[in-house]
Amino acid sequence: MRTKLFLISVVIMLLAGCDRLTHTEVRRAATLTGGGNARIGRTDIRKYGCNTCHEISGVPGARGLIGPPLDGIGQRYYIAGELSNTPDNLMRWIQHPRQVEAHTAMPEMGVTEQDSRDIAAYLCTLR
Ligand code: HEC
Numbered sequence: 001m002r003t004k005l006f007l008i009s010v011v012i013m014l015l016a017g018c019d020r021l022t023h024t025e026v027r028r029a030a031t032l033t034g035g036g037n038a039r040i041g042r043t044d045i046r047k048y049g050c051n052t053c054h055e056i057s058g059v060p061g062a063r064g065l066i067g068p069p070l071d072g073i074g075q076r077y078y079i080a081g082e083l084s085n086t087p088d089n090l091m092r093w094i095q096h097p098r099q100v101e102a103h104t105a106m107p108e109m110g111v112t113e114q115d116s117r118d119i120a121a122y123l124c125t126l127r
Pocket of ligand 1: 045048049050051052053054066067068069070073078079080081093094101104105106107109111119123
């Protein structure tokens, strides 16, 4: 009985939160980022711990308050008030925020090129 309830709640959580991404959004994000995979990017966000500092919709538990919420980042004009918001610049920021802004609280986390492409793809879907 317990197991059944647990499984049911997992299914509900998956339906409610995780699979917000539509095929159209995933395809659009891939085109914008030169092949980034938004679904993998969503997982990578947790792998790197971006969720500890940012509120990010669609990512369970991403309620960090150290950095700004990333909702709507796909539509903003600037990244961190510094770089114009293009997919390439988003990847650059994710990989090397301190090359852009030496004193930013956002750390260099050794995000690989491919992972930054996938994460940027996910962020492009936040509109
Ligand atoms: C230790 C906390 C911390 C972590 C971890 C962190 N960030 Fe940030 N992030 C920040 C802060 C602080 C800013 C604001 C920087 C600024 O404006 O100078 C920021 C800014 C950003 C911005 C620009 C937001 C805007 O409103 O323009 C993006 C995009 C971003 N972070 C993505 C990420 C991603 C993706 C990860 C994980 C790979 C990550 N961050 C991990 C603290 C963090």
